[in-house]
Amino acid sequence: MRTGQELELVHLTKRYGATVAVKDVSHVFSAGTYVCLLGPSGCGKSSTLRMIAGHEDVSEGAILLDRTDISLLPPARRGTAMMFQSYALFPHLNVRDNVAFSLRMKGTPKAERDAAADEMLELVDMTALAVRMPAQLSGGQQQRVALARALVTRPKVLLLDEPLSALDPFLRVRVRGELKRLQRELGITFLHVTHGQDEALALADEIVLMNDAVIEQAGTPRDIFAEPRTEFVARFMGGHNVLDVNGHRCALRADDVRFGPEGTEATVRTVEYQGAHVAVTAEMQGTEILAHLPEAAFFAAPKSPGDAVRLTWDEGRLHRLQA
Secondary structure, eight states, X not given: OOOOOOEEEEEEEEEETTEEEEEEEEEEEOTTOEEEEEOOTTXXXXXXXXXXXXXXXXXXXXXXXXXXXXXXXXXXXXXXXXXXTTOOOOTTSOHHHHHHHHHHHTTOXXXXXXXXXXXXXXXXXXXXXXXXXXXXXXXXXXXXXXXXXXXXXXXXXXXXXXXXXXXXXXXXXXXXXXXXXXXXXXXXXXXXXXXXXXXXXXXXXXEEEEETXXXXXXXXXXXXXXXXXSHHHHHHHOSEEEEEETTEEEEEEGGGOEEXXXXXXXXXXXXXXXXXXXXXEXXXXXXXXXXXXXXXXXXXXXXXXXXXXXXXXXXXGOEEOOO
């Protein structure tokens, strides 16, 4: 059930002196969806998030939440809440008091704010640790407390600034599942900044991929991966080759490349076992081609660096890119 409110950026621009961090960005984020702002360092995604949160001033443009311009409002009055990468828990407050802190600042009576904090702690499965101090918690537990603290104000939009980056890979996969579950249960919009392609593909209803201060492409994870519009998108998302075909740039998914008795001659350069598939890079007429071969198919006729192979693919699988 979607209960969130639509968020819209209207010609949003952010300048730091002569540097343009975000350039004339317009986009509508549908209510009650999980959106990942994805892109390399310096692309403008964090500046965009911080402007929405009210932690950076808007140079030009507007930020609309439920059709109301919030760009000049202080952070506490915007209807948004932000979960920071560092978690920023108060070391001298226990878990419950950390979660309740913003309500305390608003003058909410103690019994009421403690009840609200306990409700959020139950939501993130941290009730049993309510009286512990932050130093007594693991990284994953601190992350849950920070999430509960952000949610206790009942925001219309939750903003997450690389919330999984401090976690080890195993815990990161587990916690992202919890984030998705919470978003679906609460029905509010989650706007999550990340530079991790796998993270965005796993979590998002919509990926907004930024590059050089603008939105390069937005769409469902499947659309972004299967139908990249530009060479940047194809290369950044990974798992694609970019080829010149009849004067056009085309993307070819690595899992569409095969070895066979016929095809173009190539020489194997690298072989990486990656579980369900084997990633093989081969040099073909001066161009490196990446092939993701099913594990069983590769080991039926394994190859090593230096081996000669023939590469083939279905020409219908080539995806033409915009210039």
